[in-house]
Amino acid sequence: MGFEVKAMTDHDVTTPIDDLEAVEPDVRRPGSDPGPAACCVPVSRPPGYLDNKQAHLRRLRRIEGQTRGLQRMIENDEYCIDVLTQISAVTSALKSVSLLLLEEHLNHCVAHAVQNGGEEADAKLAEANAAIARLLRS
Amino acid sequence: MGFEVKAMTDHDVTTPIDDLEAVEPDVRRPGSDPGPAACCVPVSRPPGYLDNKQAHLRRLRRIEGQTRGLQRMIENDEYCIDVLTQISAVTSALKSVSLLLLEEHLNHCVAHAVQNGGEEADAKLAEANAAIARLLRS
Amino acid sequence: MGFEVKAMTDHDVTTPIDDLEAVEPDVRRPGSDPGPAACCVPVSRPPGYLDNKQAHLRRLRRIEGQTRGLQRMIENDEYCIDVLTQISAVTSALKSVSLLLLEEHLNHCVAHAVQNGGEEADAKLAEANAAIARLLRS
Amino acid sequence: MGFEVKAMTDHDVTTPIDDLEAVEPDVRRPGSDPGPAACCVPVSRPPGYLDNKQAHLRRLRRIEGQTRGLQRMIENDEYCIDVLTQISAVTSALKSVSLLLLEEHLNHCVAHAVQNGGEEADAKLAEANAAIARLLRS
Numbered sequence: 001m002g003f004e005v006k007a008m009t010d011h012d013v014t015t016p017i018d019d020l021e022a023v024e025p026d027v028r029r030p031g032s033d034p035g036p037a038a039c040c041v042p043v044s045r046p047p048g049y050l051d052n053k054q055a056h057l058r059r060l061r062r063i064e065g066q067t068r069g070l071q072r073m074i075e076n077d078e079y080c081i082d083v084l085t086q087i088s089a090v091t092s093a094l095k096s097v098s099l100l101l102l103e104e105h106l107n108h109c110v111a112h113a114v115q116n117g118g119e120e121a122d123a124k125l126a127e128a129n130a131a132i133a134r135l136l137r138s
Numbered sequence: 139m140g141f142e143v144k145a146m147t148d149h150d151v152t153t154p155i156d157d158l159e160a161v162e163p164d165v166r167r168p169g170s171d172p173g174p175a176a177c178c179v180p181v182s183r184p185p186g187y188l189d190n191k192q193a194h195l196r197r198l199r200r201i202e203g204q205t206r207g208l209q210r211m212i213e214n215d216e217y218c219i220d221v222l223t224q225i226s227a228v229t230s231a232l233k234s235v236s237l238l239l240l241e242e243h244l245n246h247c248v249a250h251a252v253q254n255g256g257e258e259a260d261a262k263l264a265e266a267n268a269a270i271a272r273l274l275r276s
Numbered sequence: 277m278g279f280e281v282k283a284m285t286d287h288d289v290t291t292p293i294d295d296l297e298a299v300e301p302d303v304r305r306p307g308s309d310p311g312p313a314a315c316c317v318p319v320s321r322p323p324g325y326l327d328n329k330q331a332h333l334r335r336l337r338r339i340e341g342q343t344r345g346l347q348r349m350i351e352n353d354e355y356c357i358d359v360l361t362q363i364s365a366v367t368s369a370l371k372s373v374s375l376l377l378l379e380e381h382l383n384h385c386v387a388h389a390v391q392n393g394g395e396e397a398d399a400k401l402a403e404a405n406a407a408i409a410r411l412l413r414s
Numbered sequence: 415m416g417f418e419v420k421a422m423t424d425h426d427v428t429t430p431i432d433d434l435e436a437v438e439p440d441v442r443r444p445g446s447d448p449g450p451a452a453c454c455v456p457v458s459r460p461p462g463y464l465d466n467k468q469a470h471l472r473r474l475r476r477i478e479g480q481t482r483g484l485q486r487m488i489e490n491d492e493y494c495i496d497v498l499t500q501i502s503a504v505t506s507a508l509k510s511v512s513l514l515l516l517e518e519h520l521n522h523c524v525a526h527a528v529q530n531g532g533e534e535a536d537a538k539l540a541e542a543n544a545a546i547a548r549l550l551r552s
Contacts, residue, residue, distance in 0.1 A: 046491055047491050047492065047493060047494050047497075048494050049488070049494060049497075050491070053488060053489075053491075056488050057485055057488055057489065060481055060484050060485045060488065061485065063481050064478060064481040064482055064485070067474055067477050067478040067481055068478055070474050071471055071474045071475065071478070074463070074467060074470050074471055074474065075467075075471065077460055077461050077464070077467075078461065079461060080461050080462045080463060080515055080516075080518065080519035080523060081519065081541055081542070081545050083461075083463075083515055084512055084515055084516060084519070084545045084548070084549065085545065085548065087508055087511060087512045087515070087549075087552075088512070088548045088549055088552035089552070090508060091505055091508050091509070091512075091552040092552045094501055094504060094505050094508070095274060095275075095505070095552075097501060098274075098498055098501045098502070098505075099267075099270065099271050099274060101494055101497055101498055101501070102267070102270065102494075102498060103267040103270075104494065105494035105495065105498070106244075106248075106263055106266065106267060107263050107267075109494060110244075110252075111252045111259070111263065114248075114249045114252045114253060115252060115253060115255070117253070121249070125244055125245050125249065127495055128244065128495070129237075129240070129241040129244060129245075131495050131498045131499065132237065132240065132241075132270060133237050134498070134499060134502045135274060135498065135501075135502055136233060136236075136237060136273060136274060137233075137413075137502075138501075138502035138503070138505040138506045138509075184353055185353050185354065185355060185356050185359075186356050187350070187356060187359075188353070191350060191351075191353075194350050195347055195350055195351065198343055198346050198347045198350065199347065201343050202340060202343040202344055202347070205336060205339050205340040205343055206340055208336050209333055209336045209337065209340070212325070212329060212332050212333055212336065213329075213333065215322055215323050215326070215329075216323065217323060218323050218324050218325060218377055218378075218380065218381035218385060219381065219403055219404070219407050221323075221325075221377055222374055222377055222378060222381070222407045222410070222411065223407065223410065225370055225373060225374045225377070225411075225414075226374070226410045226411055226414035227414070228370060229367055229370050229371070229374075229414040230414045232363055232366060232367050232370070233367070233414075235363060236360055236363045236364070236367075239356055239359055239360055239363070240356075240360060242356065243356035243357065243360070247356060265357055266357070269357050269360045269361065272360070272361060272364045273360065273363075273364055275364075275551075276363075276364035276365070276367040276368045276371075371550060371551075374550075375543075375546065375547050375550060378543070378546065379543040379546075382520075382524075382539055382542065382543060383539050383543075386520075387528045387535070387539065390525045390528045390529060391528060391529060391531070393529070397525070401520055401521050401525065404520065405513075405516070405517040405520060405521075408513065408516065408517075408546060409513050411550060412509060412512075412513060412549060412550060413509075
């Protein structure tokens with residue numbers, strides 16, 4: 001599938017990133033005790049997206065390539081509508097990454113805090129809700 | 139506060155619903171033990187939005203009035219751009235309601251399930267993540 | 277086709293409004309001379325959505341019914357996630373209406389002004405662009 | 415958290431792109447006759463965004479830098495919520511670019527086609543409406 005980085009040039013901007021579902025699932029079970037190293041605060045502990053880190057980096061490298069492709073389209077005076085179509089594709093790809101990161105954050109960081117309870121649980125829930133509102137309004 | 143229903147006619151479609159923050163906060167503390175009646179599954183238990191039920195109903199009645207106002211605008215052949223502006227206002231109001239409902243759901247239903255752990259926790263987290271994705275794509 | 281108003285109760289909130297494409301197309305040809313009565317300014321002239329007025333009213337009545345259905349769901353303490361799913365459906369339906377109105381506005385009102393040229397053309401284009409930005413950010 | 419503005423490299427991912435309004439305005443007057451070289455079809459003619467080409471390239475280079483900053487955040491195991499905040503910023507920046515490109519396309523390419531009339535006008539309007547729908551749904 002199209003995540004072969006070596007076969008991907010910057011110019012390959014039109015391939016849709018619809019294969020996010022095909023990525024290997026998170027091996028940690030959400031909601032179950034994520035263990036001492038699985039919560040993303042304090043910073044010395046790994047973040048919720050740890051198990052999918054390489055997959056996220058591949059996606060972001062691809063998105064970076066798409067933004068370079070957009071610059072090349074503008075430099076080459078390509079047609080406005082084609083540029084707009086490509087921007088829609090990049091926006092959708094970013095949205096997919098944000099949904100995956102948010103899911104991992106809820107399943108690990110927030111779930112871990114809620115299991116421990118107390119003020120940390122309240123704070124993590126409030127923070128996640130604020131992030132969801134920002135995503136919905138961006 | 140602009141939620142005086144009696145003073146609100148259907149035609150009052152242009153007043154922005156920006157006062158959602160002014161609504162009385164949820165009295166239940168998120169993340170803390172919501173007690174036996176505070177989780178929204180099974181159906182016999184009250185939903186996460188219980189404490190703010192009347193506020194949500196006021197908001198939705200107002201949105202219903204806005205949709206009637208939209209029909210009146212179309213019937214009266216009002217200017218396209220004015221209709222579009224009003225649709226943007228209704229969409230924003232719906233988005234605000236959905237963010238409030240989602241927040242209460244995470245703080246109560248999901249938090250409760252996560253504290254109990256097991257498969258129910260996993261299911262509630264997966265369900266919430268799917269709902270967030272639907273909101274972001276609607 | 278789900279637009280039979282007589283067969284539609286308020287409770288029919290879950291039926292998707294995906295049949296917008298099935299609506300009869302605008303009979304006026306976009307871009308061609310819309311004639312003296314086809315531009316939406318001044319107000320004494322009919323708006324760009326004139327030919328589809330009844331279809332828009334049917335859609336908005338349906339959306340109004342959906343907002344009443346939402347209130348009934350909240351009154352009945354229905355499950356948060358089901359309410360959120362329904363809000364996503366209403367938001368999508370409103371987005372479809374706004375895209376149709378915008379299309380008619382561009383095809384008739386803006387096109388007419390551009391054909392006439394001058395400051396009115398500039399003003400109509402600027403106004404349409406502002407409306408698109410509002411839609412994209414609502 | 416490496417957000418020192420004075421050390422602004424690609425890593426400076428949090429600076430908001432709010433300066434879009436400050437960019438020099440398009441010197442061509444929308445709606446007025448854009449002249450023989452101002453329509454974006456056929457390809458041998460410059461696109462609608464020609465006058466702002468350098469400004470768009472600057473914005474896209476900045477967005478490319480932001481996507482590299484995102485990768486660095488993931489590589490450094492930075493906090494999920496901080497990554498999500500940054501993704502919201504990139505999405506908003508892309509949305510701003512798309513609105514500017516769309517505006518220039520309507521003001522030049524579409525306006526030019528509409529002034530010429532005929533099937534080309536219809537085609538350009540239909541194409542623009544489809545692009546707006548894609549943006550609103552991405």
